[in-house]
Amino acid sequence: MGDFAAWVFLFLVFPGIVFSTLLGLTLSWVDRKVTALVQMRRGPPASQPFWDVVKLLGKEVVVPEQSWAAGFITLPFVAFSAAALAGTLVWLALIGSPVTTVGDLIVVLYLLAIPSLAVILGGTASGNPLGAVGASRDMKLLMAYELPFVIALLVAVFQKRPVGAAEASATTLSLQGLLAFQDAAGSIISRPSGVLAFLVALLCAHAKLGFVPFDLAEAETEIGEGAVIEYSGAALGFLKLTHALLLSTLPALLVLVFWGGMGEGAGGVAGFIGKVLLIVVLFVLIKNTNPRVRIDQALRFFWGPATVVALLALILAQLGW
């Protein structure tokens, strides 16, 4: 029974759902605060994201007449559980928990795609034409960024480098394995191929979060929040929580795969927090200095330059750079 209680604690409280959600809400405050500072405003107080979510949980949930009600209501919770599970897997590996999971990089990639899929299905289930437009854009965007994202993550898996006289390579898909390799041989980002792959993965994560310039699925000025247009109350609140979870999970995943996680050689816990904050601030600065792209421009960017750079990084990684 003790083991079972420990697992429940690990998955539900720390480092699972409660911890990563609170962290994500805090990071979404960092996002809004830095945005305000860039625009020379004062910005919201630190408690703002929490109040937003509490308010949404207390509001009426309207189910549109023309919608597929069952799917419309359940899909935000599907998105939330997938993001929470992905966050839990990443954090379990990061804190070096003795509880081992069979979930590796591929599982995390699948889980990170589910929130987008749930939003796409929810948008089409709402029966709103603008929701359908947003869902179709989200679908194209998902196909656009997944390809370079996967290739960029593979760079970390296949990077070869000389260690002493021998040549080492991580060649493992397990998150713990990647961390162990970086502890032994230095972080992935310390080599040219790692830098290129990190930049590509950063931009793909940016698009996954739906930030400007890749927010065309939620463009509030033209299609009124896109796929989430019909959501209200608790359902919308859970979509906001999902976004907060992704905002804490994606930077943590990037630091884990490319930047040595919380390893002693990589700066420990303080270094980890600094890196996550740096990545989030980079997201916010990109978001605030770029206008929204069209869907064809986004597709051309991700399947063109981004994929080419990711492939180049993969070749460099194989050559030992």
Next chain:
Amino acid sequence: MPATASIFTRALKKSPWVFHVGTSGCNNCDIEIADCLTPRFDVERFGIRLVGSPRHADVMLITGPVSRACREPLQQAWLDMPRPRVGVCVGVCACSMGAYKDAYSVTGPPDKVIREVDPDAKFVYVPGCPPKPETIIMAVIKLLGEL
């Protein structure tokens, strides 16, 4: 605030999300509403956000005297907002029709039009042509105090 106010009411006061409906006004009040979002006034300090869909909103800012063409869309947008919901009539046209009173093309004012479909709707009135951004912010804050 009464001691019995639930945590949800407190949260509503901390994060009122606003949906803006222009019902064929002269665009002057709409510009003043946009001014509230600028760095000088920065309504995000109070948690106020402008949202793109009435489903996400708690407060509806209404400008203009409601022309015939705007009548049904305004009623529909109001019914689309999840409860609890409140309205703010911004500008003299939205309060009492102003210069458009008795004109053949308008059917307002907006509070009357909305009460035809939702008799319990609550409103705050912000007169002025146009009202200053400070006045609009003060109206929203006062409204939240009344909840």
